Amino acid sequence: MKIAIIYDVIRWEEKDLVRAIRELGHTPILLHVTSFFLDPNSKPPEIDVAINRCVSHSRAVASAIFYEEKGIPVVNSAYTLIVTGDKLYTTMKLISHNIPTPRTLFAFTKDTAIKAAEKIGYPVVVKPLIGSWGRLIAKAYDRDTLESIIEHREYMQNPQYKIHYIQEYVNKPGRDLRIFAIGNEVPLGIYRVSQYWKTNTALGGKAVCTELNDEIVELTLKAAKAVGGGVLGVDIFEDPKRGYLVDEVNGVTEYRNTVRVCGKDVSKMIVNYVVEVAKK
Template sequence: MGSNTKFKIGLLHSTIREDEKLIIREAKKKDIPLSVIDVRYQVFNPDKWDNNIDVILDRCLSTSVGFQATLFFERIGIPVVNSSRVVQNCDNKFLTSLLLHEHKIPTVPFALVFTESQAKEAVKELGGYPIVIKPVSGSWGRLLAKVNDDDALEGIIEQKQVLGSPIQKVFYIQRYVKKPGRDIRVVVIDNIAICAIYRETSHWITNTARGAEAKNCTINTKISDICSKTSKAIGGGILGVDIFETDAGLLVNEVNHTMEYKNVQRVTGVNIAAEILKFCQGVSKYG
């Protein structure tokens, strides 16, 4: 592409975390025009929008908010990273699993049900307890439950049915996978795995937001291949792919479309913020 002055990136956000600060600093360092757009102070009216933006980078904390804004920008002809299709494919964990299954990418065995009786049937089909029950949408390892028997399953489902929102009454169930005290988070940009970390913890939930420690992970051919296939199945873009190591091989667990990457950048030394901006240049009107 030509000079950086030919395009402007709109950084869409609802709060500025360290991840967004890294992008802002990198854009300033490279003299890349960047408009920081707080969704809380915008009126998304297609007849009135007047902002000379060539590509939007969605970094909203709320997927629901970011998704609506993404739809708006796409409809008025501004490309968004990530696209609304990718957001949908990642946000709905059941849909993610279905896409992985459809493309024959090894993933954690799963099922979806709406009643207690069918949940018990799903447990049998998945090989018995323990299982993991989680919302079809969510992040940071929240509202996950490792269920060890029928009594626990009945209690969890009753609470969700009585106290939960409508989405909590959809029961997404996965086989529990015994991990070696860690999982792998891989940063994938444009279908290429650029860096990865191990997230190590003695807890069964391996998430840095829940206290897991980040350590560098060298990307081998197996990790690279499964991440490339996963990215293509999801729709590409900038993704965080979560992988489990098992005796049978690697399993993709989830895919994140607005990943927090500050720990990955710190541990690996890879300038992820620069790679994000480079990718945005490629999908802009002038890419």
């Protein structure tokens, strides 16, 4: 089977997927989307299925749409990438499927953002709708801090920063969970441990392999289904009173550190899954 990898930046994961595709007896086709243009009137490419690994959200969505409309199954789908790439959309999908999440409000002006924060109670976390690796996420301890954060964002050119995603600050036990869903399976997950309130491994959080209980597996599958399914990284908080809360779902998730600490071949799991997708 010819399996394409759609990418814009080559990382460890993309290289390891090439290895897994070859070891499982398939042919990898590398599609570096910034190296060529896409012609809507062209013939469908000679590939059976594609794995979308673009770091850029806009490139991921655009390329997924293009290849899907050419009749090529793409993992993750354009729909899943659109939902998971937008924190507002993700939150709405999770809540509509009765999945527990941190208290979150949306606002379109500085004044209504302040009112939202006052309703939640300080401290609050302000997030951009689109972004990863913990970038541009800020914690506001009080109204003065929040006003400074919002004022700064409202002068940024990107209109996305003028939609204010205001979330309660969850007092985590120095860690959170990144759990992986691959189709209907939840094969592994990690704790991301840090003394800092942001636990992203990109910001220095330590990956520690975790055992999965039935509640985590069920919650992860529900969250994955809510956003369209596929290969997903589900971020879960442990709240001391409410238990597990799903914070975000990642549509192009990195897993190098997970492989390192858990010792499982995630790339082969992904390849086996996309082969089954192609057969449907």
